[in-house]
Amino acid sequence: MAPLLLFFFLFPFLQPTKSHSTHHANPHLSRLYNNSVLLDDQRVTLHWSLSNSSISLAAQSARKSNYLAIGFGEQMKNSYAYVAWTEQHGKCHVRSYWISGRDASSIHHTSEDLTLVVCVSINGIISFEITRPLNPSCTGKIECDNIIDPTKPLSVIWSMGHEWSGTHLSEKNMHFAMSDQPEPVFLLSGLARKERDLGIILAIHGFFMFVSWGILFPGGVLSARFLKHGDGDIWFRSHQYLQYSGLVITFVALILAGVGLGGFYFYSSHVKFGTVSILLAVSQPINAYFRPKKPETRGTGTNKRVVWEYAHVITGRVSLVFGIVGLFTGLKHFGVAYDSEIAERLVWGLVLWILISVSVVLYLEFKELQRRRRERNFSEVNWELGGLDDDEFVDLLEADEL
Missing domain, CATH: 1.20.120.1770 (Four Helix Bundle (Hemerythrin (Met), subunit A))
Incomplete structure (x- = not known):
């Protein structure tokens, strides 16, 4: 009967503490989440935990920037993105977007059901956390198609830049660094491999x-x-x-x-x-x-x-x-x-x-x-x-x- 033990696997789900403080970063994100991987070029770390109906995500950059974006897709065009940015007075924000092209006018704000949002910037290093449903309970909106299937590899891309705006975006909001290729992340196993x-x-x-x-x-x-x-x-x-x-x-x-x-x-x-x-x-x-x-x-x-x-x-x-x-x-x-x-x-x-x-x-x-x-x-x-x-x-x- 020993081989049957291979079928038992637990999914502990630890929710990140809800906070909007911009003064205290959590240096131990890996302890709050079940899985983590270094994304392409090893300049961004992605953390996550799964439950039956939702996923908690956290991302942290390895270099200074004024915004950090994590996207789901093979490339910038036709991808869903989560952007964390800081304003001049230090307040940190997180928003979700649908990107239909490669210019600033193709970045469209969406109304995803994000909870437990945390955004922190310390000494220019941005980290953010969100929790969202695996399958959005809505119809008729572009964000309703942003479904995460844990049984399939999730293609993840990232970018960082000097400036972001919650209202009007322009070419100056473009990134100064980005991933060279999408990283297939296997959410169930906690692996990022080819x-x-x-x-x-x-x-x-x-x-x-x-x-x-x-x-x-x-x-x-x-x-x-x-x-x-x-x-x-x-x-x-x-x-x-x-x-x-x-x-x-x-x-x-x-x-x-x-x-x-x-x-x-x-x-x-x-x-x-x-x-x-x-x-x-x-x-x-x-x-x-x-x-x-x-x-x-x-x-x-x-x-x-x-x-x-x-x-x-x-x-x-x-x-x-x-x-x-x-x-x-x-x-x-x-x-x-x-x-x-x-x-x-x-x-x-x-x-x-x-x-x-x-x-x-x-x-x-x-x-x-x-x-x-x-x-x-x-x-x-x-x-x-x-x-x-x-x-x-x-x-x-x-x-x-x-």
Whole structure:
């Protein structure tokens, strides 16, 4: 049961203290938040904590400036930004913006639902904190589309400048320093790394999961279904080998995803379906260990064995269904976060694989039905011939030859 501990992860949520003081900076922002990363060029630090419905953010510059801006987007154009600036008398402000272009007239103030706003500037070093919902509860406004999905990498950019205004902006409000490229920040794991690196890890994770839930587990089910009429216990050994191999590879894939993302999280439908399927799969060898003994002769045993067999079969097949749904949701998630074209091709490939597998199962079911009919007909013939003595049986065969 030890691998199940990988599924438990806590999300402690520490709210920053509400304050508007411009005289006391908090030098220990990292202690107030669960995660922090140095953004591109290591001149701005981003801190954050997640809850079920909101995110608390904090940013701090490493050099003096009169304003600090943090944006969500691949570039300045079409990004959402939070700007903290100081006025001449030292008062610090924070506002949210939508940026539609690269000039000052393209910076539009928005009315986001920001709470627990803190803005501090000491010796020219600006830091600010905000709390906002992950999914804004509004419609019809540009800021309503500023949705943060913790399961996807968030592209973060930054800029600093000499002057900012809460009313009229001009070209003199442009930045003197900015990030060279967007930084993909993985909010759930607290990591900032290249998307390509994590994409490779998750691609391997997906391939291992396909091997388990698309090949090994279905193979184990088919061996138990169609090999029982073979010699010895080959069906049982095949069933065990394939199922245990599938579990091992599944846990290897889980470890890869955990290392890549820095933990296990339950925000996406992919993780929820995957969790259910894995828990059901893990329960199979456990209930197999406690299976009732098979009665030596028919009619002498209790119903416990029959009930167990039905439960074992149903649990295994439900687990397989959830696992296949998990494969599809995983590909969908991969496509949204990384490459939709590749993910779409993989989805169609998985659909083709399932259609081929279903065709094979239908063929095997047809052959199994034929085999059972032959056995039933043979047993009926034996029963009818059972009333003949040996001499009559020989005479019957000789009469057929004539």
